[in-house]
Amino acid sequence: MPVPDDAELVYEARDLTKVYHMGEVSVHALRGVDIQLYESELIVLLGHSGSGKSTLLNILGGLDVPSSGEVFYRSQKMSDFSESELTRYRREHVGFVFQFYNLIPSLTARENVALVTEIANDPMKPEDALALVDLEERMDHFPSQMSGGEQQRVAIARAIAKQPDVLLCDEPTGALDLETGIKVLEAIDNVNKELGTTTAVITHNSVISAMAHRVIRLHDGQIGSVEENDTVITAKELNW
Amino acid sequence: MRALNRKLFRDLFHMRGQAIAIAAVIACGIAVFIGAQSTLWSLKSARETYYERYRFSEVFSTLKRAPNAITDRIADIPGVAKVQDRIIKGVTLDVPGLLEPAVGKLISYPDRGEPVLNDIHLLMGRLPDPLRTGEVLAEEAFVSENGFQPGDKIEGVMNGRLQTLTIVGVGMSPEYVTTIQPGGMWPDDKRFGIFWMPRRQMEAAFEMEGAFNDIALSLLPGANEKEVIRRLDRILAPYGSLGAFARDLHISDRFVSDELKQLQIMSLIPPSIFLSVAAFLLNVALRRLLTLQREQIAALKAFGYSNREIGFHYAGLIGLIIAGGSIMGCILGSYMGRSMTSMYDEFYRFPTTLFRVDIRIMLVGVGLSFLSGMIGVFAAVRSAIRIPPAEAMRPEPPPNYEPSLIERLGWHKILSQVPRMILRELTRRPAKAAMTTLGIAFACAILIVGNFGKDAVMYMIDFQYGLQERQDATVTFYEAVPSRALSSLKHVEGVGTVEPFRSVPVRLRYGQFSRQTAIQGLGEQRDLFRLLDSEALEVPLPSEGLVLSAALAKILHIHTGDTVTIEVLEGERPTRKSSVVGLVDDFAGTAAYMDLRALNHLMREPPVVSGARITIESGRDDAVFRELKETPVVAGVTLQRVAVEGFMESFAENLLRMRMFNVTFACVIAVGVVYNSARVALSERGRELATLRVIGFTRGEVSSILLGELAFLTCCAIPVGFAIGYGLCLFISTALETELYRIPLVVNPSTFSFAAIVISLAALFSGLMVRRGVDHLDMVAVLKSRE
Numbered sequence A: 001m002p003v004p005d006d007a008e009l010v011y012e013a014r015d016l017t018k019v020y021h022m023g024e025v026s027v028h029a030l031r032g033v034d035i036q037l038y039e040s041e042l043i044v045l046l047g048h049s050g051s052g053k054s055t056l057l058n059i060l061g062g063l064d065v066p067s068s069g070e071v072f073y074r075s076q077k078m079s080d081f082s083e084s085e086l087t088r089y090r091r092e093h094v095g096f097v098f099q100f101y102n103l104i105p106s107l108t109a110r111e112n113v114a115l116v117t118e119i120a121n122d123p124m125k126p127e128d129a130l131a132l133v134d135l136e137e138r139m140d141h142f143p144s145q146m147s148g149g150e151q152q153r154v155a156i157a158r159a160i161a162k163q164p165d166v167l168l169c170d171e172p173t174g175a176l177d178l179e180t181g182i183k184v185l186e187a188i189d190n191v192n193k194e195l196g197t198t199t200a201v202i203t204h205n206s207v208i209s210a211m212a213h214r215v216i217r218l219h220d221g222q223i224g225s226v227e228e229n230d231t232v233i234t235a236k237e238l239n240w
Numbered sequence B: 001m002r003a004l005n006r007k008l009f010r011d012l013f014h015m016r017g018q019a020i021a022i023a024a025v026i027a028c029g030i031a032v033f034i035g036a037q038s039t040l041w042s043l044k045s046a047r048e049t050y051y052e053r054y055r056f057s058e059v060f061s062t063l064k065r066a067p068n069a070i071t072d073r074i075a076d077i078p079g080v081a082k083v084q085d086r087i088i089k090g091v092t093l094d095v096p097g098l099l100e101p102a103v104g105k106l107i108s109y110p111d112r113g114e115p116v117l118n119d120i121h122l123l124m125g126r127l128p129d130p131l132r133t134g135e136v137l138a139e140e141a142f143v144s145e146n147g148f149q150p151g152d153k154i155e156g157v158m159n160g161r162l163q164t165l166t167i168v169g170v171g172m173s174p175e176y177v178t179t180i181q182p183g184g185m186w187p188d189d190k191r192f193g194i195f196w197m198p199r200r201q202m203e204a205a206f207e208m209e210g211a212f213n214d215i216a217l218s219l220l221p222g223a224n225e226k227e228v229i230r231r232l233d234r235i236l237a238p239y240g241s242l243g244a245f246a247r248d249l250h251i252s253d254r255f256v257s258d259e260l261k262q263l264q265i266m267s268l269i270p271p272s273i274f275l276s277v278a279a280f281l282l283n284v285a286l287r288r289l290l291t292l293q294r295e296q297i298a299a300l301k302a303f304g305y306s307n308r309e310i311g312f313h314y315a316g317l318i319g320l321i322i323a324g325g326s327i328m329g330c331i332l333g334s335y336m337g338r339s340m341t342s343m344y345d346e347f348y349r350f351p352t353t354l355f356r357v358d359i360r361i362m363l364v365g366v367g368l369s370f371l372s373g374m375i376g377v378f379a380a381v382r383s384a385i386r387i388p389p390a391e392a393m394r395p396e397p398p399p400n401y402e403p404s405l406i407e408r409l410g411w412h413k414i415l416s417q418v419p420r421m422i423l424r425e426l427t428r429r430p431a432k433a434a435m436t437t438l439g440i441a442f443a444c445a446i447l448i449v450g451n452f453g454k455d456a457v458m459y460m461i462d463f464q465y466g467l468q469e470r471q472d473a474t475v476t477f478y479e480a481v482p483s484r485a486l487s488s489l490k491h492v493e494g495v496g497t498v499e500p501f502r503s504v505p506v507r508l509r510y511g512q513f514s515r516q517t518a519i520q521g522l523g524e525q526r527d528l529f530r531l532l533d534s535e536a537l538e539v540p541l542p543s544e545g546l547v548l549s550a551a552l553a554k555i556l557h558i559h560t561g562d563t564v565t566i567e568v569l570e571g572e573r574p575t576r577k578s579s580v581v582g583l584v585d586d587f588a589g590t591a592a593y594m595d596l597r598a599l600n601h602l603m604r605e606p607p608v609v610s611g612a613r614i615t616i617e618s619g620r621d622d623a624v625f626r627e628l629k630e631t632p633v634v635a636g637v638t639l640q641r642v643a644v645e646g647f648m649e650s651f652a653e654n655l656l657r658m659r660m661f662n663v664t665f666a667c668v669i670a671v672g673v674v675y676n677s678a679r680v681a682l683s684e685r686g687r688e689l690a691t692l693r694v695i696g697f698t699r700g701e702v703s704s705i706l707l708g709e710l711a712f713l714t715c716c717a718i719p720v721g722f723a724i725g726y727g728l729c730l731f732i733s734t735a736l737e738t739e740l741y742r743i744p745l746v747v748n749p750s751t752f753s754f755a756a757i758v759i760s761l762a763a764l765f766s767g768l769m770v771r772r773g774v775d776h777l778d779m780v781a782v783l784k785s786r787e
């Protein structure tokens, strides 16, 4: 399914670079990346370890700032955002799902979700968000009482509960087995389809690309290739 | 409740052990601050209202005898508000049940109306009737010490005549908040009492009609006190004035002021120690928590929580700990203050001691602890929330271990694996190890400072009454008598050695500095009273010249070899000069000494003496005292040593209470520091220790890695604590130095060993509490989880 011509641009990045200085050595994590993300599309970011995927996603999500280049979010120049503007941007627009879940261990599933809905503009009820990921039963459990897949689903519920404009997922299935991985991807897929949330998913698993509208490959800090999928399949149909 | 607040309370609950330990340290700091400060303010305000309501005078002067008409001239001195002339005389009393004669001070009370100044607070009975002979109002301390009731009678020798005094009432006066006999160092309420007698009765008994021998003034606001004193001295000089002085030299007020000064220091030093230690502990605990929650912070930021919100979150956690400590501290502090005030109530007599914890003091105490706590954690919180969220998502790089210095020197070969690990851990973070050591050291120092007061006072008493003054009693005569009179004293059955002395009231002047004191002339034979310096070495008394107490020399800014002007304040009141031939570095008072013959010569008088120190054969006290009571020239017999023993007895109980407080405080600090360090170490190194358990180390070996470090630090801390404690004692003894006392810097070995033992036990106890955690290390869980 190609991107419709009239689709609105959500992100536009031009000539992004990111250099990490560690003493004498500098690591070039991104070396001139141009990328566009459109309204309601689901993209998959592929690439070798160290190719700069997380760095790119972090910059898009306002967790990090590029060393040079420009990023626009709906025609606002993010590279000009102050610290507090970035915070507000994350608070109002972005949902994150991390590879290692990053749940707050001292809070139950429901409270982990509430942590985000309490500061959002137009959130769902935490219970509803957890229902979307099939976790109504485990609402009052602490992270330590849940399996990895369940924790990751809580993390997704937490990310979508605020009804974000964009959902950024860094290896959401990295630590999960096949079946659980699919459940997690289904949840992400649902959000993209039903709420029309622009979604970016980082993965090492190229099978997952089948559910994306577009697949972007990073290679050594640069865009290697961009493919558009003609047909998009649902997470359930994925076949490892 | 908001989810973030829920996290706060759960985190707090999770670290409750540490939180309680730290809160306890804060509580102690606030408690001492509130206790001491509110006692201070209660005493201050009690004193102030007392002085004001009963019109305590501001300038005092004693003279021989002046006609009443002179008071008009005194009232005309610019700056003088009110004038109260009085007759004050001594009386020797025969108190039933007391072998030795007691000394009374009779003060005239106006026949009509109240005294203009220095009014009396009537506690019991009534005022004496001016028309009835022998009726007196007695001061409360003497009455209660001796168990008198209104209506009781005492025999006394007044002006050489035996008279019966009837106590018709009991009262107290702002002039005698404490009663100290002239020349004494300690209150001796059993043997020294104050009495008020109607003026006309005093006039009759002492042949003082139309005259007075003591005057008290109050001043107008803004009056020039020095100038008033100068003019007063000029008016009264022809009448045998001993020199006027202001309130700051009034002995009762002095005693109270010195005590308040001591309280002020006490309210500041220990609390600053407690609050600094608490700030350090909060810092360590929070740093660990922030490291553990690095990724949680990053996640919160990723969701859009601002730096400020996250900062407040952690500040809130710390705030709760401090608030807990503050509440405990306020409760404990009120209790402490109450018990301290009641202790002072026994020593100082105020009509009302309204103990009240001022809310402002509480607020200041709580404010200070919040301030110090927040300063302690500010940098840690700021740097933690400043990490960019993307950065925080990456686990912290593993700590950097280096071969320690000792290893580089090659000494490690003699160490086995466990001490080697301890050594590396210590050298990896020397600042933290040093702060931990310092924290424990302060606990040790608190114990030393706590015992210092007792050590010093005991030393002073031993010094004064064991080494310096060895007489059984000091006999003073009404006036100087020819030395021949001593032979009658020697012939009293039971009297052993007799050492005479001559005491001349003088004002010493050197340049612009002057001080009223007395020169003591001492005989050649000085076994009962030896001139000793603070090292207990005998100071020679040359046949010419003055030996001054070092404190007096300091007041006069005079040095050995200088010549001092002596204005004699009795008899013809001549002015003489003498050179200062030596200084004696003593502990109390502002004394001046001279050879007895040289003093007689200086005074151009025949050999006369003012009194004598005597020893009494054991078992003969009864007979000796009975005879002395009936000897007309004897104005009084003082038994300072007995007085001090009595004083110390009532003091011992309070000392014990203070010591209990101190031990508690020190233990709270020691346990707080050791327990916290051990908990943090356990959390930091849980994985490492669990791994060791997995590969076959025993529980004992694993705990010895963790606790060995703390045992080592505790051992280092004790000598450091000795040094800090000694330093604090030095500071306190300097800060509390007054004219009445110089506090000797003596810390007994037993104080050091007591401190060492308490600290070791406290450390052991907290180590054992954490060892339980080591024993329950969950090997599986620790290895599975990602750090």
Ligand SMILES: Nc1ncnc2c1ncn2[C@@H]1O[C@H](COP(=O)(O)OP(=O)(O)OP(=O)(O)O)[C@@H](O)[C@H]1O
Binding pocket: A020, A021, A022, A027, A028, A029, A047, A048, A049, A050, A051, A052, A053, A054, A055, A056, B391, B394
């Ligand atoms: N904070 C940092 N400091 C130094 N170097 C960094 C930092 N973050 C990333 N890098 C380096 O930048 C490069 C890109 O890192 P990035 O995390 O974006 O890779 P990635 O594609 O997400 O890899 P992976 O699939 O392993 O997660 C790597 O070489 C990494 O070592």
Ligand SMILES: [Mg+2]
Binding pocket: A053, A054, A055, A170
């Ligand atoms: Mg990555």
